[in-house]
Amino acid sequence: MAEKIKWKVLSVVLPLGLCVIFVALLQAQVIQNLFHLKLIQLPLPSQVLLELLENVDKIASDAVITMRCVIPGMLIGAVLGIALAAFATVLPNVGYGSLTLMTALNSVPVLALAPLMNRWFSSDDVAKAAVVTIVCMGGMSVNAFKGFNTLPAFSLDMMKSYASTKGQIFMKLRFPNSISYLFVALKTNVATGMIAAIISEFYSKKTAGLGYMIKNSLKVGNHKVRGWAYILVTAVISIVIYGLICMLEKKAVKGGRTNKK
């Protein structure tokens, strides 16, 4: 028991300690000197924090502009991905190919998608959300398909022996079984979705949003610190959403049946 508590404490203390050491090394310019980087390339943590506090309003409004495309995009992508996986599960012979196609579509680089969506949709926001939807759909469909089909041994036979319909098998066996797989996909989609949105903003016509500001601040010589502040905010937003999904997951699989090994 004591052993368990010790590791629980250590699993918080150790990473935090590393973080503190790293920030301190940055602040003391040790890392910069080690890699021969100028402050303009890798600014001090204090500079970034100051910049962040000074521009908090502007950064918040940019964050809203980006996130109002990312969140709907992620949700729609998740729903479509699950629907596609369900289709491929219920009609395996017909549907399987659609999943393969989906993985192929998924490897179309985001940066080819982004300008394309800009041409398809006149609204900038819709174009951005569409890119996020497409990238999130791929990951979700593959994971959901795995969840629908990696069933405990004999469970399918049991359901069949009870003469359950395909619908019942799906609702009572496949879907509950897939929950933890769905969450894995949701979690990976946070990063994928954010990346997609940021890269789309590199190409968008609008001159606001996290991605635009990152790219633009880094281009302009004396605004590099601002770029870092935006990067920090972007990372924090992703981590917060990730944390929220983890909390949801704990709620959803409460009472026991996780499918992890």
Added chain:
Amino acid sequence: MKKWIIKHRRGISTAAWIIALFVVWEFVAFLLADVFHDSMAENKLPYVHDVAVRLVDNFGTIIVQAKITLVRALYGYMWGAILGVVLAILMRLSKIVEKTAMPYLVMSQMIPILGLAPIIFCLVKDLNTARTVIAAYITFFPISVNMLNGLKSVDEQKLMMMKSYASNKWQLYIKLMIPASLPYLFVGLRLAAPMAVTASILVDTLSAKDGIGYIIVYSLAGGGTVGQFWPAVVTSAVMGVLSYYVVALIERIVIPWQKNKEV
């Protein structure tokens, strides 16, 4: 014949979907161009056969550029794989390392690294180094996590046996742990391969003079041959898929005993 169909039903289904995609694509392109007379039709979605013709026309250039991008991707991928495996072994050896590194591993995936490509470039000042760093950065995570998973799921009885033979750590890893976790490692390697390709393509677009990503961006901006855009996009998708299957093929060769088992 019937047996053949049943055996290859997944392949047939995939082929059918690919054909269906092209048919729908062709039809939508037809609608845009000849029914709605959209002035942007050529840009939004050109005819499939147009793309095919252009692909054939530009085949030489595109293959050369694709090869450049792939070779660079491979370099970053190798670094990512080496780092990932080493880190996994370190984490398996020491719980302290695992507890310290694991949160960072997860967090590292939350940082939209591809979006940060400009900053990596600004840090290392050299495009090829930036490419290697980014490709390695996004590939090492799935490799490391899966490898660690594999190292942790080695059969307890086999471990006991090795211990009862008084094998040392080195023998334990070389003879049992690493071979036993190869199937898991390959899951990670397969996942990471298309990511490395994407990373390499993205870095092409930054300010490189060549590579498939460069073609995409350059033809989009209108500076180059506009006709190369669609063939390049199709090629980049094919490259991603291909990289996955190449790794899967290597897996079959390296660990043939795992052929019918999925991890």
